[in-house]
Amino acid sequence: MDITEYMQTIGRQARAASRGMARADSATRNQALLLIAAAIERDADQLRAANARDMEAAAAAGLEPALLDRLALSDKAIATMVDGLRQIVALPDPIGEITDLKFRPTGIQVGRMRVPLGVIGIIYEARPNVTVDAAGLCIKSGNAAILRGGSEAIHCNRALAALVAEGLRGAGLPEHGVQVVETTDRAAVGALITMPEFVDVIVPRGGKGLIARLMKEATVPMIKHLDGICHVYIDAKADIAKALPIAMNAKTHRYGTCNTMETLLVARAIAPTVLPQLAELYATKEVELRADPEALAILQGYPHLTPATEEDWSTEYLAPILAVKIVDGIDAAIEHINTYSSKHTDAIVTEDYTDAMRFLREVDSASVMINASTRFADGFEYGLGAEIGISNDKLHARGPVGLEGLTSLKYVVFGHGEVRK
């Protein structure tokens, strides 16, 4: 099979299907989601069997345990997928909403209508649940989707693709509304990201390496997530009763997530008070602290202490390691963050109104927080209902991307025969 030709066919089918998807009313799109949920419940045994084939092959190929874990489709995972679809049904329909419809002096009435983007390409790891989550979000937002999951999940993805197509057909939607790329050839990704005539946006999920490669090659725009070098800044005016749990939660709630704190900044005035108390907490989790010289002096005696190097300020550890730096105050904190942050999520802990407002305004990150753990940067926590990814980009969608990020606003003009003078 010629991969380019295969992907072109998929692209052409997606583009054609996107019109039917965009045209469908809310009830039809919701019906498709409910049919897919029911089909997954009905065929749970077959899905588990398909997944078992994937798991066997992956184990034989020596896949790492963490990745095997993601690949596994447990009963709970199946139930979560089904619940997820039903939750998406319950979300308000973003499509067709008209806002800001105002009369202009010429007599025309101008507003904006929320519409689907068209065709969304999603590239993701070997996690079968993403196939269903992504299909659900794309269907709800009136888009066609091309899903390219990790090759280790191919049998399960094929089985899921059949159920998704069944649901689309059952609701009277185009069956190419969601297509799963049924080849494990890596060239498929190269083709997918270079056909702007068929694909409107790519959402890549996965490691920083993958995304850096796609950025070089893609001619289709991307909603991309690079990394999460997140900061908590404990201001001189911080309430220590808030600072301690926030700094603890932001680092140790989960180590492998992108909204985990990687660098702690502490105002000089409060450092001698707050750092020793924090160290006691971190010691219970054996968190390694990589400290600048001033913090090092304060933390003397902490069992897992290392001097920080310049590289630490721009490292995403995804591990029980934390860089710690003492700063003069709010200006130095903002400066450090705007220099080293990956513009994902940064938080200040303070009771000072002006410092809080300055931090909020001046820190140039997708999520900026006052007196809350960075771990809240998440589509569900923000109330988006569901999330297709997190964007480090500034254009289009920033931060957690829900249904709205899969849409755009077009101008609509209601006239009465007006012409331009």
Add this chain to the structure above:
Amino acid sequence: MDITEYMQTIGRQARAASRGMARADSATRNQALLLIAAAIERDADQLRAANARDMEAAAAAGLEPALLDRLALSDKAIATMVDGLRQIVALPDPIGEITDLKFRPTGIQVGRMRVPLGVIGIIYEARPNVTVDAAGLCIKSGNAAILRGGSEAIHCNRALAALVAEGLRGAGLPEHGVQVVETTDRAAVGALITMPEFVDVIVPRGGKGLIARLMKEATVPMIKHLDGICHVYIDAKADIAKALPIAMNAKTHRYGTCNTMETLLVARAIAPTVLPQLAELYATKEVELRADPEALAILQGYPHLTPATEEDWSTEYLAPILAVKIVDGIDAAIEHINTYSSKHTDAIVTEDYTDAMRFLREVDSASVMINASTRFADGFEYGLGAEIGISNDKLHARGPVGLEGLTSLKYVVFGHGEVRK
């Protein structure tokens, strides 16, 4: 001078200045705009002298009269620039606005804040007024700007750059907040579009050829305008008293603009009535009609009649030429438009509610209109106050791009010590 190094310096200065621009309050940014306006009025003679040097060199180099016309800085053009700046001052400040601030069940309050994009690069033709318009919009929206105008306008642009820098300094803003690229070397453009570390978005203005080239090379995202293949569809249920002036205005109000109609679609049922009347109007302007076989038959005897070829459906004439096609009805019209339109602006003329609503929803263009001339697709007409360009893209900004298109929304979280469970 090493161009890459020169552009890197400009980029680094812009990035540094962008923080000061973003931090400045509304009053400071408005003051800079007023100071620039006053400086332009004060130094009008010097600007005219600089422009005269550009005009002489351009005339000697044999620049086309139309381009010379754009290059000229008349008294009226100077007054318009100054007025434009004062109008931008009067616009509401888009920056810092927080919307949708809602409490979540966890206790945190989540909203979105409108913030500057950072550094905007603008590439444009030899039109000195764009230097001032673009600088004004970027300053108002709290962005730093790098302006690269057509080389024929270099003396005038340098003079304007000095006045813009003076205004920035006078208001206490970073003087690198707006930089004009002071070299005519084309390599400067290549450098500008490939330094994502310093530039957040490129707005290219100019011909389709330029933009197609930039699309191949750019690694910085672009808000780009390609072409305007705009349609008017006269539905079977159209009010002819509206259809005639709209079809006339959309084609003949101005030929060279991107929101000018290039293809007229007419429902079969109304074609024998409406086309002969329209032909009488078009004849007064000697508009050439390129008609499909059915329209050709109806229009027999029209003095400027040619059979349409397939190519006509995708041609932007920018001239007194109009492609004409008879269609079955709304479905065929939408199908034709979604196939051939450049997704810029398309209009329906109809009194039928359902057809109007279907057209609005299903035509996938940046501006979709009912009973109004396509010529209204414009930032001023839409009430944006000012326009930096028109976007054919679907991501980020669609249609006329005003201040809002130069901003993004970040998430803000107001907490009270919350941590994630």
